Amino acid sequence: MNNLMKAFESRRVEREKTTLRNSKSNYRKNLNIDVPKGLYEKCPKCSETVNMKEMYDDAFICKHCGDHFKMRAIDRINITVDQGSFIEKGLGYITLNPLFNDGYDEKIKKYQEKTNLDEAYIYGYGRINGNPCVIGVMDSYFLMGSMGSVVGEKVTRSFEYAIYKKLPIIIFTASGGARMQEGIFSLMQMAKTSAGVLQHSDQGLLYISVLTHPTTGGVTASFASLGDITLAEPGALIGFAGPRVIEQTINQKLPEGFQRSEFLLAKGFVDKIVKRSDLKETLAKLLKFHRGY
Amino acid sequence: MNILEKERKVLELEKKIDELDNEVLINSLKEEMEKYKQNTMTNLNAWDRVLLARHQKRPTSSDFINYIFDDFIEFHGDRLYGDDASIIGGIGTINSQVVTVIAQQKGKNLDENLERNFAMPHPEGYRKSLRLMKQAEKFNRPIITFIDTPGAYPGLGAEERGQGEAIARNLLEMSGLTVPIIAVIIGEGGSGGALALGVANKVCMLENAIYSILSPEGYATILWKDATLASKAAEVMKLTSYDLEEYGIIDKIIKEPIGGAHFNNVATFKNTKKVILEELYELNKLTNIELRDTRIKKYRDIGFFQRFNYDNLGGLKR
Ligand SMILES: [Zn+2]
Numbered sequence: 001m002n003n004l005m006k007a008f009e010s011r012r013v014e015r016e017k018t019t020l021r022n023s024k025s026n027y028r029k030n031l032n033i034d035v036p037k038g039l040y041e042k043c044p045k046c047s048e049t050v051n052m053k054e055m056y057d058d059a060f061i062c063k064h065c066g067d068h069f070k071m072r073a074i075d076r077i078n079i080t081v082d083q084g085s086f087i088e089k090g091l092g093y094i095t096l097n098p099l100f101n102d103g104y105d106e107k108i109k110k111y112q113e114k115t116n117l118d119e120a121y122i123y124g125y126g127r128i129n130g131n132p133c134v135i136g137v138m139d140s141y142f143l144m145g146s147m148g149s150v151v152g153e154k155v156t157r158s159f160e161y162a163i164y165k166k167l168p169i170i171i172f173t174a175s176g177g178a179r180m181q182e183g184i185f186s187l188m189q190m191a192k193t194s195a196g197v198l199q200h201s202d203q204g205l206l207y208i209s210v211l212t213h214p215t216t217g218g219v220t221a222s223f224a225s226l227g228d229i230t231l232a233e234p235g236a237l238i239g240f241a242g243p244r245v246i247e248q249t250i251n252q253k254l255p256e257g258f259q260r261s262e263f264l265l266a267k268g269f270v271d272k273i274v275k276r277s278d279l280k281e282t283l284a285k286l287l288k289f290h291r292g293y
Numbered sequence: 294m295n296i297l298e299k300e301r302k303v304l305e306l307e308k309k310i311d312e313l314d315n316e317v318l319i320n321s322l323k324e325e326m327e328k329y330k331q332n333t334m335t336n337l338n339a340w341d342r343v344l345l346a347r348h349q350k351r352p353t354s355s356d357f358i359n360y361i362f363d364d365f366i367e368f369h370g371d372r373l374y375g376d377d378a379s380i381i382g383g384i385g386t387i388n389s390q391v392v393t394v395i396a397q398q399k400g401k402n403l404d405e406n407l408e409r410n411f412a413m414p415h416p417e418g419y420r421k422s423l424r425l426m427k428q429a430e431k432f433n434r435p436i437i438t439f440i441d442t443p444g445a446y447p448g449l450g451a452e453e454r455g456q457g458e459a460i461a462r463n464l465l466e467m468s469g470l471t472v473p474i475i476a477v478i479i480g481e482g483g484s485g486g487a488l489a490l491g492v493a494n495k496v497c498m499l500e501n502a503i504y505s506i507l508s509p510e511g512y513a514t515i516l517w518k519d520a521t522l523a524s525k526a527a528e529v530m531k532l533t534s535y536d537l538e539e540y541g542i543i544d545k546i547i548k549e550p551i552g553g554a555h556f557n558n559v560a561t562f563k564n565t566k567k568v569i570l571e572e573l574y575e576l577n578k579l580t581n582i583e584l585r586d587t588r589i590k591k592y593r594d595i596g597f598f599q600r601f602n603y604d605n606l607g608g609l610k611r
Contacts, residue, residue, distance in 0.1 A: 005601060091603040098540075098597040099529055101516070149596035156593065178485075178506055180515055183530050184542055187506040188595040190485060191492045194464035195589045202469075218506075220457030221445075221485045226465055240457035240485075241447030249447050259452055269455050 007112070008092060014116040015088065018074045043067055045235075059276045068233050068276050070213060072115065073122050073139035076172055080280055081126035081135060088124040089134075090157050093150045095119060101181045111142045119150045120175070123158035125165070129284035131291070134162040134169040140214065144176035147219055151179070152189025155223060159196035159207075168206035168287060173224040176242075177217015190222035197226040206290045208283065211238050211261070211270070225269070229286060232261035232270045233279070296341035297348075299333050300552060334552045337501070340524035342533050343509060345501040346480045350555040352562070354396035354439040355381065357479060360562035361569065362387050362394060370421060374454060377418030379410045379442070380490075382425040384434070388570055390577075393429035395422045395490060396439035399480070412481075413446035416459035419489050423463050426470060433581075435473040435573060438490040443508065445486030460489040467492035468592065471585050473576035475569060477547070478502045479554075494588050495572045496542070498534040499561070500549040504542070505532035542595065545572070 043050050046065035055061075059079050060069040077086055095118075097104045112118060120143055123136035136158045138145040147155070155171070162169040178186040200207055209227030213236035220240050232238060239259035247254055257263050264270045274282045306326045313319050337345070345351065358365050362385030370376040382395040397414065400406030422438075429436045445456055467474065476493035482504030498504060505512075509526040513519055517526070537543045547568050550557040576584065 008601075008603075092601045094599040094601070096598050099531060101529070149598040153596050153598060180506060180512060182597065183506050184504065184532070184537065184540070185595065185597045187484060187488055188542065188592065190461075190488060191464050191468065191592040192595060194461060195468035195492075195592055198465045198469050199589070218485055221460040221489075222464055223461070225455075225458040225461035238457075239452050240445065240460070241452065245447045246449065246452065250449060254449075258449075267453050267455065269458055 004094070005092075008118060011112065011116045011118060012088065012091060015074055015122070018078070018116070043069075061276055066234070066275075068213065068235060070140055070174065072141055073117065073137035073172075076137045076212075077122075077124075077126065077135065079276075080170075080172075080283065081128055082130065085127040086124055086135070087126070088122060089161055090123055090154045091118070093118060093154060095148065095150045097181070098149070098185055099181065099183045104181045107143065107181075115139065115142050117142050119154065120145045120147070121151045121154050123154060123161070123171075125161075125167075128170075128280060128287055131284055131287035132167055133287055134158055134165065134167050136169065136171040138172060138174045138219070140174040140176070143179065145174045145219075146176050146179035147186060147189050147193075147222075148179035148182040149185045149189065152186070152192050155189075155193045156196035159193075159200040162205060163200050163203050166203070166205065168208065168290060168293060169200060170208045170210060170283060171223065171227075172210045172212055173215040173219055174212045175215055175217070175219040175224075177219055187218065190218050193223040194226060197223050201228070204293060206287075206293045208286060210274075210279070210283075211264075212236050214238070216240065216242055230269070230271050231274050231279075231282070232264065232272075233276055234261055234273055236261045238264050238270075294333075296334065296337060296344050296553070299329075303330060303334075303552065330551045339503075339527040339530070339533050339536075340509075342501045343503055343523075343527050345549075345553040346503045348553060348555055351480055352554055352558045353399045353401065354441055354479065355398055356558060357439055357477075357562055357565060358385070358394055358396060360559070361566045362392070363389075365394065368425060371417045371424055373420055374417045377410075377415050377421060378408055379412050379414045379446075380418035380422055382421055387437075387566070387573070390435070390573070391432075392435045392437050392573075393425055394437050394439070395425055397442040397487075397490065399441055410446060412442045413444060414442065414486060414489075415446055415448075415451045416454040416456050419445075419459040419463050422490060423459075423466055426467065426474075430470050430472050433472060435475065435576065436470070436493075437569060438474070438476045438493065440476055440478040440482050440487045440490055440504075441480035441502075442483050442486050443481055444483035445489070460485050463489040464492055468589055469585055470588075471581035473573065473579070473584055474588065475572050475576070477565060477569065478504050478543070479565075483508065492588070492592065494576055494584060494591070495544045497545040497547055497565075497568050497572065498537065498543045499547045499554060499565070500534050501553055502534060503527075503532045504534075504537055505530050540597075 043062040045067035048064035211232040365385035367383040397412045399412040400409045474493040478498040509523040513522040513526040534546045554561040
């Protein structure tokens with residue numbers, strides 16, 4: 001086993017420990033390796049001080065204002081699947097630097113060390129209140145959850161794995177869009193992942209897309225928008241163009257609440273907004289209603 | 294000296310030639326001009342091609358359509374919201390085969406561009422395209438798309454009406470269509486807004502067209518925080534037809550006259566028509582299912598990464 005493989009495996013073991021970990025004290029030790037940084041943080045919405053240890057117990061919801069904080073993919077899996085049921089798939093993908101972008105390799109390495117992830121998306125098999133499914137989660141702490149070749153490949157693979165297992169798939173999106181550093185290859189992942197959705201759908205299988213903060217750009221314009229059922233967390237930024245780009249284009253400030261979940265619901269692009277604390281129950285119910293699909 | 298400065302020099306020479314009436318002088322000047330073009334305009338860098346792809350005089354989609362197809366009939370509207378003038382669609386014949394044509398349309402001057410929204414489509418443009426593509430599938434006729442857009446429009450209405458969903462839906466539906474799809478990138482292939490008409494069995498590209506994840510200016514701004522580095526960005530982004538052919542992102546390069554398509558529109562149209570006919574001839578041989586499956590596989594295989602076999606790691610079963 002060479003060093004590269006060793007690094008992959010040790011990250012996987014770390015993830016598995018985090019996933020299966022019952023004791024929160026161990027988890028807390030890990031908290032200071034990435035955002036959220038301190039024990040006490042200001043809520044970005046209400047500016048009240050929140051204890052990050054308590055946040056974990058509350059599924060990263062601010063107890064003052066109910067704002068949903070960003071979550072790491074591994075925490076998302078933790079609070080969503082039945083304890084001990086998650087088996088990670090799609091391992092061993094190595095991100096390359098097709099455009100020889102300065103600093104890209106180092107960036108990837110840095111994020112891998114910080115997050116214990118190989119890339120901005122993980123998926124695997126899991127059960128939600130006993131209902132089996134494939135679950136995929138993007139991690140916005142890994143280079144803004146952007147989609148390059150590896151993320152595109154793994155997303156597509158997760159649909160293929162669901163086809164192979166004849167299972168429904170749930171994907172939590174959180175992404176700044178296509179990954180600029182990989183240029184045209186990133187763009188093509190939009191077509192590739194969308195075709196993955198199509199093939200899964202053609203088998204009559206269920207795909208639930210859960211849009212979380214933030215979901216924009218090439219991810220919104222591909223698999224994120226193609227679920228049979230589309231859920232969203234409250235207050236999530238969801239759109240194609242970024243708010244700043246739009247403001248520059250139309251030369252005016254955007255209205256309050258523009259491109260937020262509630263806005264998308266009103267415009268007809270989301271089936272239901274579900275609070276994080278209710279998400280597991282809702283997903284379990286939906287899976288149960290679609291048993292066999 | 295970039296390509297536009299060289300072009301100015303050629304135009305000056307042409308003007309000089311027009312003013313002369315001495316045949317010997319004219320011929321020698323003409324020779325000089327051809328030599329100059331041959332020497333300076335045949336080996337272009339990426340930024341030159343960006344400038345040509347955006348050139349004011351570059352032929353637009355409707356010019357191509359008028360030359361290539363007989364009896365083109367334009368169809369309007371998405372049946373949901375409105376009609377997007379930045380995308381034109383309809384049916385016509387090529388070599389007496391009926392085909393559906395969908396194209397992003399730039400204007401030739403400011404007024405036209407305001408009407409066409411600088412070929413930056415709204416969701417209704419993509420939904421009109423999808424409607425016409427589904428129609429093509431129903432009547433089993435090939436689809437030819439012409440791509441020429443800076444990108445999908447980033448505006449209030451576009452977001453309200455689901456720009457992301459509209460593009461995503463096109464990507465999914467185009468993947469599954471059972472008729473031949475040929476995409477021709479004639480100028481700017483800007484990001485998801487271009488790809489939404491670009492999921493094709495064969496992607497052809499004019500020699501000086503560009504195709505990229507965002508504009509070189511945007512790339513320079515995001516990655517280097519400096520929009521003035523756009524020409525450098527163009528070089529590293531691999532957005533030219535030659536780069537993309539090497540990477541297997543596009544299938545065929547359509548040659549342009551020296552100096553760019555606008556130096557000889559008709560020659561450009563002829564080359565384009567020839568390539569479309571060749572590709573169509575090959576695709577017509579495939580069955581409906583083959584057309585769909587090969588298209589899906591083509592995009593399935595695009596990606597730049599490596600993978601090692603995790604099964605070899607300590608007997609892990611994954
Ligand atoms: Zn708060």
